[in-house]
Structure formats: C-alpha cells, structure tokens
Amino acid sequence: MPPTIGVFDSGFGGLTVLRELLEVLPGADYLYFGDTARLPYGSKSAHTVAKYAISSAHFLQERGAEILVIACNTATALALDEIKSAVTLPVIGVVEPGAQRAAEISKTRKAAVIATEATVASHAYEKALGARGIQSTEKACPLLVPLVEEGWIDHPVTEQVAHIYIDEVFRNGAKGADVLLLGCTHYPLLRAMLRRVVPAQVQIVDSAESTAKAVAERLQVPAAGGVGKVRCFATDSVEKFRRLGGRFLGRPIEDIELIDIET
C-alpha cells in the first residue's frame, strides 16, 4: 500500500511542497488541505495561527493521513509544537529541513532568510540556523506573496520589489552571507527571477525542496512505482483554488472539495 501523506497550508503556497513531494515520492497518495477561507496566516498572531492549523491537522488525520507535512512556513514557525501535541501522527514542518540544507552548504556560516512578517517575527529560522552554527539575517517581504498571486511572476515590478528587499537584507547584516533561504512557499515561483537579483556568490535554498527530501527520508519508501492520487480540500472558492493552484503545482488540479471546517 502506498503511504497517504497529508499536506497542510493556509492556501496555495504549500502546493510548491506537494510539487516537490510528487517528484521524490510519485507513488504516494496525497491529501492537500488549503485553508483558503482564513488565509493569509502571514500577518496573523501565533494564537490565531495555532488554532487554525490544529483544526486542519485534525481534519487530515480523520481523512486518513499517515504523516502530516506542515507546508506553511508561518504555521510551522508559530505552531509546530502545538500541532505535534494535538495529533498522533508524525509531523514534519518546513523550517528545519530548510535550515538543515542551508547549514550543509554554507561556507561563510552566514545566511539570509526572506519570509512573511509572522515567520520573521517568530525568528524560527534564526533559531534553527543558530542551532546549526549559522548566523542569519531575516527579512519580511510582505509584497512578494500578493505579487505571485497576481501572476506577476516574471514582471518588472516584481523584480524591482525583490531588488529593494534583497538589497536591504544584504546591506543590513547579511554581508558575507552565501545562502539565501526562501522561507515562504510562494517564493519558489520567483526562484528564476531571484537568481538574477541575488548576488552571484549566494546560493538559493528552497524550503519546499528540502522538506520533500526530508519526508522521503523519513518514509523510506522506494521513490519509483505507480502514480499516486492527489485530493485537495479548500475552505473557500474551489474555482479559485483550481485556477491559482495549478500555477503552484505546475499541473492542473482535478479533485478539489469545498470544506467548512467550523461545522
């Protein structure tokens, strides 16, 4: 039997994690929960985010998830321990795998992290990197998520905004950093553009990719074999989920169900 992997995010961003999971574990079955009625989590408080994330984790466990991937940097940063306590299945967040990968490749032992406001305010990446001997500078980039959602992936305005944020982080504190950690699951869509903006000596680490690899290691199932099912659940407009989500997943999304989590 292929494993059933539950993937949770506040919206569409976690689909970049699912996309990477489908690369490394194509034979698994996936249940993806996007809490689109209550997004974005990035500007909300820890208490609110924890409450939302736990109800969604319960939902996925009830639907048969055997392992839970918190494919949301904000929920991981603010509420991972609370989620782990509230469910009985293994839980993997996106922060530790991203920090681990950054620590493996950094030579200068300095990293820059870009993320949402709430993730930065939690200093989850600073702590995870610090525990691995990496000094970090974090920068909130609240405009990048709406720019991605507007579809301005390769747009001059997005590049200009990225320039402003990236210049600021490398000017303030991140001098000498040789790794930029993408601490938001929307940012992988900007990776090609960010490559042009980020200093040449800086390597880009994507938490989505690192997390998928961590899940594959944890499950220790063969990467090959069959094509698994992907079922999606959204708390708001299924039509919008289909339209926007396909961009994040990199392929059309077929099976989406509207869920009212409060009832």
Place this chain on the structure above:
Amino acid sequence: MPPTIGVFDSGFGGLTVLRELLEVLPGADYLYFGDTARLPYGSKSAHTVAKYAISSAHFLQERGAEILVIACNTATALALDEIKSAVTLPVIGVVEPGAQRAAEISKTRKAAVIATEATVASHAYEKALGARGIQSTEKACPLLVPLVEEGWIDHPVTEQVAHIYIDEVFRNGAKGADVLLLGCTHYPLLRAMLRRVVPAQVQIVDSAESTAKAVAERLQVPAAGGVGKVRCFATDSVEKFRRLGGRFLGRPIEDIELIDIET
C-alpha cells in the same frame, strides 16, 4: 445623548471611513470592529464574507451600536442584504453613497471603478451606477492593499503599479469616463498619488467620504458639539492594529480590545 455609531470592516481600511465620520460627526461615539484575524475579505467568496460580517454585526449591536456602517466594500458588495436581515438596526454600506456621488458629478455618464477582486466580481458598483444611468468599467487592483499596508504610500513602485492598473482601465472600456470611484477603503491613502496618475479630466470620488456624509444625513444630528469616544475591537494583534491603524485614521488609536469572535 450622542449617537453610538458602529463601524465594521475586515481590517484597518474602514478607519478611513471612521476618519471621515469624525470630520462630519465629531460628537458621536464610535465602536470600530476590525476583523483582522480573518482579513482580507477581498479574496474570499460571498458565503464566507457574509458569515463573517454577520457575526461582527451582532457583536457591535450587542455592544450598543445604534446604527451600523459597513465600512468594507467587499462586505457591502457581497453581503449587505444578508447583514440587514440579520440585525435590527439601520445599516449603511459604502457602495450606494459612492455610486450616488459619482452619478451627481459625472457629465459623460461614464465611470471607472477600482476595487478588490471580490468587490469587482460582485459587480455591486456596476449595478449601483447602472441604476443611476452611469455606465461603468470595473478593475480589480489586488496589489494596492498590500502596498498600502507595507507603508509604500508615496513610493515609486506603488505609482508604477497604479499606472499599470489605471492605464488598463482607461484603455479598456473606460474611455470617456470622467469619474474614478475608489471602491476600496485602503485607496484614500493613495489619493494624492492617484491624482498624478489618473487623467486630468477625471474626478476622483472616494466612497469613504461619501459614506460619512450619508451617515450624517441619516442621523440628522448637529455636526458640532463635544468630542466623542472611539473604541476599537480587533480579532487579531492589538499591537499591529495600533501601529497600522493610526496611519488609516490619521491619528493615534488609544482604546483597542482583542476579541475572540468565535467563542
């Protein structure tokens, strides 16, 4: 006794309506409810917005509001009738007063409307303007809210984004329009910048201003007399409400209480 006016919004934007209310009715008492835990409404479905708005309307009625101002274009556009049915006090939304003002000043009988995705999808302004003999072209501008919330009020990137949106609306359909209606309560903060971007013959109508005047006419109380109290309630971080809200209200916010609306 001064009247107690309840003002409801998904977040901070409605404070631009409160700001205008304080201009025309400085002696009234105000209860402002910002549903910041569940913002933004602009990307959510009608069903979800109606559910949230009604619970907030009940809260304000219980706290003593004698009239309710829905200072949120999305909630007005999607849920005004449902809110009116769910409460027993008079309810005023932002769409009708804005449309009324546009109809009063337009000579070409053509208007352009900029708003959030959900407001545009509802075509509430198109209907309200159409009922007054004004032909309109609506344009969703989803990046303007995050730009305002980032504090980039008079920033070259914001001006460039506004140029893209405004050029598009006046190129597609809004040729000959002599009014631009600001159909989102965040946009008054961009009014000076928009004045530079919008064609010279086009007048800008601000729904926040028009709504405050409509409330004053409805209450028929003298504008002068005393300084009323302003109490704010937020469903998420009070600290953020204070910091961001002051920018919208145009003065510091003192009295803010955290509310858990689901309990």
